[in-house]
Amino acid sequence: MSNELQDRVAVITGAASGIGEASAHRLAQEGARVIVADIDVDGAERVAAEIGRQGGLAVPFSMDVSSYEDNARLVQEALDRFGRIDIAYANAGIAQASTNLEDMSEDVIDRLISINLRGVVSLARAVARPFKSQRRGVFVTTASTAAMRPRPGLQVYSATKGALIAFVRALALEWAPYGVRACAVSPVATDTPMLPLFKAAAGKVMDDPKEILESFRQTVPLGVLAQPEDIAQAVCFLVSDRARLMTGTILDVDGGRNI
Numbered sequence: 257m258s259n260e261l262q263d264r265v266a267v268i269t270g271a272a273s274g275i276g277e278a279s280a281h282r283l284a285q286e287g288a289r290v291i292v293a294d295i296d297v298d299g300a301e302r303v304a305a306e307i308g309r310q311g312g313l314a315v316p317f318s319m320d321v322s323s324y325e326d327n328a329r330l331v332q333e334a335l336d337r338f339g340r341i342d343i344a345y346a347n348a349g350i351a352q353a354s355t356n357l358e359d360m361s362e363d364v365i366d367r368l369i370s371i372n373l374r375g376v377v378s379l380a381r382a383v384a385r386p387f388k389s390q391r392r393g394v395f396v397t398t399a400s401t402a403a404m405r406p407r408p409g410l411q412v413y414s415a416t417k418g419a420l421i422a423f424v425r426a427l428a429l430e431w432a433p434y435g436v437r438a439c440a441v442s443p444v445a446t447d448t449p450m451l452p453l454f455k456a457a458a459g460k461v462m463d464d465p466k467e468i469l470e471s472f473r474q475t476v477p478l479g480v481l482a483q484p485e486d487i488a489q490a491v492c493f494l495v496s497d498r499a500r501l502m503t504g505t506i507l508d509v510d511g512g513r514n515i
Contacts, residue, residue, distance in 0.1 A: 262287030270348030272299025274448030278484035284312030293317040321375030346376040354409030372416035428504030437503040444510035445472035446482040477512030
């Protein structure tokens with residue numbers, strides 16, 4: 257490893273599994289000190305312990321991303337423990353089971369918006385003053401190819417991810433005078449515990465997890481089902497100095513899906 261993130265401080269939400277977990281490992285491998293944040297505290301503790309056993313430094317943190325207060329606590333934890341914050345990765349999100357819009361409940365709609373959109377906005381709000389004060393920092397979130405290539409039955413999920421793209425671009429302009437960057441990674445369907453929950457690909461609804469994964473794979477021009485590590489590599493690049501002129505960037509990791 258190049259240790260290109262040596263001693264930088266990163267907070268990652270939704271880091272107890274999937275893309276967040278892989279990203280926590282990847283950033284730690286490059287020398288970052290990572291706060292592993294998740295509502296699943298047992299999972300966060302497991303990931304932090306694994307990173308520690310591999311020689312990295314990680315701290316578990318229990319939070320609900322839909323709460324601004326919890327996001328503010330997360331940022332403060334980084335400042336209190338390490339004296340700085342360099343990277344904020346708002347990764348936490350939830351899936352939408354394939355549903356016709358008229359059949360969706362208000363509770364499901366509110367939950368999708370609260371976690372997938374407001375949770376990201378809340379972390380950005382919480383980290384804005386420290387980043388501006390430091391005149392450095394990188395904010396990254398997880399969008400989705402669903403923002404540009406929506407699938408049937410996933411209309412509210414797609415809307416939340418589309419909103420993130422607009423938010424990141426607006427944030428990039430707002431923060432540019434302070435030397436702070438904002439980007440998003442936009443994955444194609446990725447082999448995580450969340451993927452089978454979608455239950456829809458290629459316009460049909462399925463219940464067999466293996467069939468779901470295979471159907472998603474077939475929609476990717478390269479014919480490969482993305483792994484969390486693929487997305488983590490892209491995140492690691494975006495937060496590194498190699499991407500120092502990239503802001504407002506939506507980096508597709510999609511095997512050609514968005515073409």
